[in-house]
Amino acid sequence: MxxxxxxxxxxxxxxxxxxxxxxxxxxxxxxxxxxxxxxxxxxxxxxxxxxxxxxxxxxxxxxxxxxxxxxxxxxxxxATIKGVQYLLEKDGHAIERSIITNIGTGTSIHYMEGKNHFRVGGTGVGGGTLTGLSTIMTGISNFNEITTRASQGNRDSIDLFVKDIFQGMEPPIEGHLTASNFGKVNITKKKEHEENDLLATVQALVGEVITTLSIQFAEEKKTEAIVYIGSTLQNNDHLKKVIGNYTKLKKHNPIFLPNCGFxxxxxxxxxxxxxx
Ligand SMILES: Nc1ncnc2c1ncn2[C@@H]1O[C@H](COP(=O)(O)OP(=O)(O)OP(=O)(O)O)[C@@H](O)[C@H]1O
Ligand SMILES: [Mg+2]
Missing domain, CATH: 3.30.420.40 (ATPase, nucleotide binding domain)
Incomplete structure (x- = not known):
């Protein structure tokens, strides 16, 4: 020791x-x-x-x-960037330039190039939003319960997808993309929702906002890699899937590191x- x-x-x-x-x-x-x-x-x-x-x-x-x-x-x-560089090397990634998105209580976004780095932006939508909204909507406040149950939920009756709007037509963007997070609720007027479905939808809201912002910075900096870190991703494969799939769809390279909360x-x- x-x-x-x-x-x-x-x-x-x-x-x-x-x-x-x-x-x-x-x-x-x-x-x-x-x-x-x-x-x-x-x-x-x-x-x-x-x-x-x-x-x-x-x-x-x-x-x-x-x-x-x-x-x-x-x-x-x-400290965060020093830790990211350590974990990148330990996990065998040779990345010279990247966006680093730290999903803590809130979310802070950085650009790293070699030894240099600076903060490019952030959003108040983060892990605190995930647990806060989950608690208000379902009464479930335990992080591991939120993530486990979210992974068993389904967003279809709550989120409005592009294909839901462009019914019978060719949509201008991919139909499975979210047109409006929680946007179906006031259209269908369905008021009762399963807790797991609500939790899945909150995770998607948080993940999509963070990914959208991270991709914009990645495009501005002309870098492919986005390293997502923060305890919100620990034991949270569901959120990693939301973020990873959306990042790949936007032609960027999502990187998740073991122990990324540390x-x-x-x-x-x-x-x-x-x-x-
Ligand atoms: N055991 C846990 N208890 C509570 N929240 C957890 C736990 N594990 C993961 N989380 C999630 O991680 C988030 C906090 O992430 P992290 O530890 O990276 O942020 P922080 O360093 O505390 O906050 P910030 O960097 O914004 O000051 C929580 O909001 C929650 O979503
Ligand atoms: Mg932190």
């Missing part, structure tokens, strides 16, 4: 990464609304002497930790190790 850990204190989740006896990364998550759990865990693990730290809730976490350990802070975007924490860890 190395004596250093990386922490990304995000809007919703605090991600922790450390290096185990076999030189592999180990991953842990804590809710960001109770930093005392992070403090307890650190205190229960005396091997930890140094901390690389990033994320928008860094200051709030520091106030709770109140520790004498050696801490190195790295701004979130730097890029910030990995970057903070590497930065701390390098600063020694």
């Amino acid at each position: 190395q004596n250093v850990i990386g922490i990304d204190a995000g809007g919703t989740l605090t991600k922790v990464v450390y290096i185990n006896e076999n030189n592999d990364l180990e991953y842990k998550i804590f809710p960001s609304n109770d930093f005392s759990k992070v403090k307890d865990w650190i205190e229960a693990n005396p091997f930890i002497e140094e901390i690389g730290l990033t994320g928008g809730r860094t200051q709030q976490l520091l106030e709770v930790l109140n520790t004498m350990k050696s801490i190195q802070y790295l701004v979130e975007f730097e 890029t910030g924490a990995i970057g903070a860890l590497l930065n701390k190790v390098e600063s020694k």
Whole structure:
């Protein structure tokens, strides 16, 4: 066990990464609304002497930790890209230029070219939107339940597709594309919907908004690859399918990385190790 850990204190989740006896990364998550759990865990693990730290809730976490350990802070975007570059290499991708779309609580979109990167935009539609809308519409707030049930749902009675409008005609764009997310509800006046169907439709709304925006930036930057990261994609094959299929349809190359929720924490860890 190395004596250093990386922490990304995000809007919703605090991600922790450390290096185990076999030189592999180990991953842990804590809710960001109770930093005392992070403090307890650190205190229960005396091997930890140094901390690389990033994320928008860094200051709030520091106030709770109140520790004498050696801490190195790295701004979130730097940490994220550092972590992405690490995971890309580990997973065997040789990508020089790419859009990087981080689907956290909200969504932040970056352009990376070699060692350089900058933020190109973002949207408030993200993982918080997925869990927030899901909770309001179905009462289901547990992330894993949302994603599991979404994968069993069907959007057909809720979303309006291009082919639904252009009935009996040749549509100007592909018929299976969404014309209006949730757009069928007020046309059919069907008020009762299965929870799984609602969850599938929310995932599609979130995934399609994020993909549409990412593709526009990819076209502007003339880059084919879009790396999608963030905890919203963890254990969420349904959302990956929505995003992956739409990205491919638009002739771009979607890349999903294992442990993609931990890029910030990995970057903070590497930065701390390098600063020694
Ligand atoms: N165990 C979990 N509990 C709650 N949400 C989860 C969990 N696993 C995945 N998620 C999803 O991941 C999202 C948070 O993603 P991520 O951890 O990348 O964001 P963050 O770093 O907390 O936020 P930001 O970067 O916007 O400050 C949640 O909104 C939710 O959709
Ligand atoms: Mg984050």
